[in-house]
Amino acid sequence: MAAAAVLLAVGALAACSADRQDAGADARAAGSAAPLPPPPIGAVPVLAADVANRALPIDPYLLNRDQRGQLEAAVRMVTEHCMAGFGFGYHVPAGIDTGFTPATRTANRYLVSDPAFAAQYGYHAKAQPPVPPRADPPTGAMAVALSGSTDPGVKPGSQGAPGGQDINGRTVPRGGCVGEALDRTGASAQNGNGGDDRLARDLDAQAWEASKTDGRVLAAFRSWSDCMKAQGYTYGTPIEANADPQWAAGAVASAQERATATADARCKVQANVVGVWFTVESAYESVLIEQHAEALAAVKQDIDKRMRMAAQAVAS
Numbered sequence: 001m002a003a004a005a006v007l008l009a010v011g012a013l014a015a016c017s018a019d020r021q022d023a024g025a026d027a028r029a030a031g032s033a034a035p036l037p038p039p040p041i042g043a044v045p046v047l048a049a050d051v052a053n054r055a056l057p058i059d060p061y062l063l064n065r066d067q068r069g070q071l072e073a074a075v076r077m078v079t080e081h082c083m084a085g086f087g088f089g090y091h092v093p094a095g096i097d098t099g100f101t102p103a104t105r106t107a108n109r110y111l112v113s114d115p116a117f118a119a120q121y122g123y124h125a126k127a128q129p130p131v132p133p134r135a136d137p138p139t140g141a142m143a144v145a146l147s148g149s150t151d152p153g154v155k156p157g158s159q160g161a162p163g164g165q166d167i168n169g170r171t172v173p174r175g176g177c178v179g180e181a182l183d184r185t186g187a188s189a190q191n192g193n194g195g196d197d198r199l200a201r202d203l204d205a206q207a208w209e210a211s212k213t214d215g216r217v218l219a220a221f222r223s224w225s226d227c228m229k230a231q232g233y234t235y236g237t238p239i240e241a242n243a244d245p246q247w248a249a250g251a252v253a254s255a256q257e258r259a260t261a262t263a264d265a266r267c268k269v270q271a272n273v274v275g276v277w278f279t280v281e282s283a284y285e286s287v288l289i290e291q292h293a294e295a296l297a298a299v300k301q302d303i304d305k306r307m308r309m310a311a312q313a314v315a316s
Contacts, residue, residue, distance in 0.1 A: 036210050039283040047275040048268065049114035052107035054278060057285040058207065059105060061200040061299045067307060071194065074310035075181040079146075082177035086145040087168045090138065110274045111242045111264075118261035122253025123242055141167050148176030157182045157193065184313045186306035197299040203288045211281035212239070220276040227267035233260060238273060 047054070063071070076092040083090035102108050108125055112118045138146050147156035148163035155161065157175035165172040173180040187194035192201070211217055221237045228235055235241040241264050247257050268274055289296060 078181035122257035207284035223271035
């Protein structure tokens with residue numbers, strides 16, 4: 001039943017999964033937006049892997065890792081408490097931690113930038129995740145209580161899962177226990193069913209796309225490419241090197257991949273690619289934030305409200 005997919009979604013916060021699925025749509029929306037003129041920038045800092053300590057202007061309007069964790073914990077707790085009310089001892093499975101979850105949004109944002117990390121992992125940003133123990137997905141009445149529907153094609157928590165069924169003398173809420181958890185943590189269509197706000201995501205993607213073709217970033221790319229060429233590697237941009245299809249051949253990095261990634265990171269340092277890229281992207285974000293100031297103020301209020309709701313859900 002589709003409940004198996006639901007478990008994974010809830011385990012990693014249902015909305016986060018939706019966010020990642022919508023990443024392509026964000027990029028397409030950014031590509032269709034009106035081109036932004038190159039914004040002015042101030043002094044360019046020298047940055048490499050330490051860019052992880054820098055915040056982007058759009059960050060206050062997107063969930064950070066701690067906020068996602070709090071929402072996930074609240075969704076898990078409400079779901080399990082709701083299921084217990086129907087007489088089911090159900091536990092939401094937690095996600096798999098590979099040890100490579102970025103602490104900030106700028107960590108790894110400008111691709112490989114730490115020579116030591118590159119020497120060990122190449123372009124593989126994640127370790128091969130361990131295989132989680134298999135568990136039979138809920139069936140029958142338990143599945144209905146969880147999802148609010150008998151139709152395996154209906155996404156739990158959605159309007160298509162109306163609930164209303166009687167199980168053990170209790171009425172299943174709209175969207176099942178998943179729907180109740182999402183409702184109590186402020187999930188909505190605008191915030192991707194519990195993840196990041198669509199406008200904030202779109203602006204984030206638009207600034208990223210604009211930065212990649214900005215003349216100042218392209219100049220840094222050319223310096224990087226010259227540095228790589230001197231070491232025997234022919235890539236026009238760091239993006240091309242990172243996306244080389246041969247790196248996808250194995251679950252772990254080959255010796256060739258590690259050597260290429262190490263040269264890549266060192267050339268980024270030499271050309272200050274990360275410093276330039278971060279500065280330029282930040283400037284584009286600042287322009288977009290100013291253009292959408294009123295709407296983004298509402299986004300920030302929504303995040304604050306959802307965090308209060310999550311805290312109340314856990315405390316109740």
